[in-house]
Amino acid sequence: MTMDSFEFTKLAGAVLSALLLIFGTRTIIEMTVGHAPEKPGFTLPAAAPAEAAATPAEGAAPAAPAEDIGKEVIALLPKANAEKGKTIFKKCQACHVAEKGKTPTVGPNLWDVVNRKKGSYPGYKYSEAMEKKGGDWTFDDLAHFIHGPKSFVPGTKMMFSGLPTPQDEADVIAYLATLADTPVPLPK
Ligand code: HEC
Structure with missing residues (x-):
């Protein structure tokens, strides 16, 4: 049962x-x-990238065209803060020295880089792309290059994807301008 x-x-x-x-x-x-x-x-x-593109301010720099950000950096330069730039420059020091006469490491020595001829630091082996770029490192070209090395100099060996904000980029350029026997005045 x-x-x-x-x-x-x-x-x-x-x-x-x-x-x-x-x-x-x-x-x-x-x-x-x-x-x-x-x-x-x-x-x-599908919706996620669209959302990212709509809010490029928060660390999503690559979402906006490099050209536009370059212009934004130039506009910020007159009031850029070289002291803050010095701190931000620590990120660059992973690859760059910037003391007068010091032997370059991964990248070229950045002492006196503002208005220096592109790809001209003595004894440093640049990429072919950089050697062929031509012209001097004007504030304008620095802004575009630092924001998007690969878009400004396709084929460059600088492996760097820009700083988080245009303000950071302007500040670091202001700091670069101080690295010379006669610091280069910022554009007005
Ligand atoms: C991961 C390494 C790396 C980092 C980080 C880096 N760079 Fe570079 N940088 C390079 C290399 C390598 C080159 C040489 C590029 C070439 O020959 O194509 C270069 C070239 C340059 C040049 C051109 C100089 C010349 O003599 O023509 C400038 C200006 C520059 N870097 C600025 C900066 C700044 C400013 C930062 C920080 C915001 C930075 N770099 C961060 C590796 C780096």
């Missing part, structure tokens, strides 16, 4: 499980396949 009801319970359980499996599977198929066209599951990844 006990055995029979136990068997029955097992059977009933098996039937219920089977039904659950069938309806459960159908529901899942309907949810995923049946409704897929009207409600695609991948709206979020």
Whole structure:
């Protein structure tokens, strides 16, 4: 007697499980396949970049064209803060020395770089792209290069993706301008 009801319970359980499996599977198929066209599951990844582009101010510098940011940096230069720039320059020191006469490390020595001819630090081996760029390091060119090395000098070997804000970039350029026997006055 006990055995029979136990068997029955097992059977009933098996039937219920089977039904659950069938309806459960159908529901899942309907949810995923049946409704897929009207409600695609991948709206979020597509929406994310658009959202990032809409708010480029917070560390998302690459979202805006390098040209525009370059202009923004130039506009900030007259009031840029060289003292703050000195602190920001620590990030550059991973690759650059900037003391007069000091042997370059990964990148060229940046002493006296403002208005220096591009790719001209004696004894430093520049990329071909930098050697061919031509012209001097004007404030304008520095702004564009520091903001987006690869877009301003395609093929440069400076592996750097810009600073978090145009203000940081303006401040670091203001600091570079002090690194000379006769500091270069900032544009007005
Ligand atoms: C990861 C290493 C690295 C970092 C970080 C880095 N640079 Fe450079 N930089 C280089 C290299 C390498 C070159 C040489 C590029 C070439 O020859 O194409 C260079 C070149 C330059 C030049 C051109 C100088 C010349 O003599 O023509 C300037 C200006 C410059 N860097 C500024 C900066 C500033 C400012 C920062 C910080 C905001 C910075 N770099 C951060 C590696 C770096």
